[in-house]
Amino acid sequence: MLSRDTALSIEDADAVELGGWMAVARGIRAAEWGNTVTYSRKVFIPLTNLCRDQCGYCTFARQPGEPSAGYLNPDQVMEIARHGERLGCKEVLFSLGEKPELRYVEARSMLARLGYATTMDYVVAMCERVLSETTLIPHVNAGTLSVDEIARLKHVCGSVGLMLENVSRRLTKPGMAHHACPDKVPVQRLRALERMGLAKLPTTTGILIGIGETWEETIDSLIAIAGLHERHGHIQEVIVQNFRAKPGTPMAQWQEPDLSAMLRTLTAARLLLPAGISLQAPPNLSEEFECYLDAGINDWGGISPLTPDFINPERAWPAVAEVARRSRQRGFELAERLTVYPRYIDADSGFVSPSLFATLGRAARADGLARAQFHQVATNASIKECA
DSSP states (O other), X not given: OOOHHHHHHGGGOOHHHHHXXXXXXXXXXXXXXXXXXXXXXXXXXXXXXXXXXXOTTOSSOBOTTSTTOSBOOHHHHHHHHHHHHHTTOOEEEEEEOSOGGGTOHHHHHHHHHHTOSSHHHHXXXXXXXXXXXXXXXXXXEOOSOOHHHHHHHHTXXXXXXXXXXXXXXXXXXXXXXXXXXXXXXXXXXXXXXXXXXXXXXXXXXXXEESSSOOHHHHHHHHHHHHHHHHHHOOEEEEEEEEOOOOTTSTTTTSOOOOHHHHHHHHHHHHHHSOTTSEEEOOGGGOTTGGGGGGGTOOEEEEEOSSSOOSSSTTSOOOOHHHHXXXXXXXXXXXXEEXXXXXXXXXXXXXXXXXXXXXXXXXXXXXXXSBOOOOOOOOOOSOOOOOO
């Protein structure tokens, strides 16, 4: 692992120095992950867009009374899940606002009409239905979770996601990205990620760049994630996500990070994180996403043939065939994975609940990746040069 001081120096590295660090990052990736780059074929279910947080960059969250604000009903959930299953998806990702019933009486009323006391009760029930009525494996992004909530989820989902975003408390001050966001206080995120590790629940986390953080805060965020994994071994993947400005938000006029910022951050992440942690960057948030491979990533995250990226709805998913084509131009073969990475699909590891092991086993091939559809991909396109 890189030292903190050396990682800090990458911010000011010139093109030649950065190129050298990127080469080291690629070497680490090659030694651990070979020439395979993965993705998850999934369907996204926005269970509720109500949220007690008000992030300065978010267009997903709604307040009661706004158009389309509320919860999906069970029939809507299962209709989306079954459609995704027909299209070959293996994973269903439940995305939702954090604990809206703690802020809005309307959310409590909506839940009561559905027959549940809390959003988590509803999440668990829908995961159970997905598992019993489809071949899909749930992944849940439900925010900061208690010990009890994590224990309940472990029996009904393969993995969970909780973006750390950044360890800086400064970002919660007035005028900053996480002001008025009780669930984005860094210590709360870190405690929840620690609980997930203690419960041996495969976890996705990551950082968001371009929201007002400093390079030092970015490096400290990556170091914090590395420390969590060293203690518990549960961080299966880390996402480095670039902020995209959205009209109508308080941060609509903020400058977006450019490709160079992403390459520097991805390089630092690959050098600071344990090599066994999958490094991911979303392909729909950049027109030049294939360049991320030059900085050591090995995964493209979830790509859906059915549902949009509800967090960034203006950014359509690239077709899987296009991702495969651009990956092949860089010397990589695209492979489909499950929501649980191969190293965790072990009945004796304690990372997978016995209630889920058979489902995962049916979906996995011998090496732990997904039994995937074959995608024919053109290979004669020219290779784009990356700055």
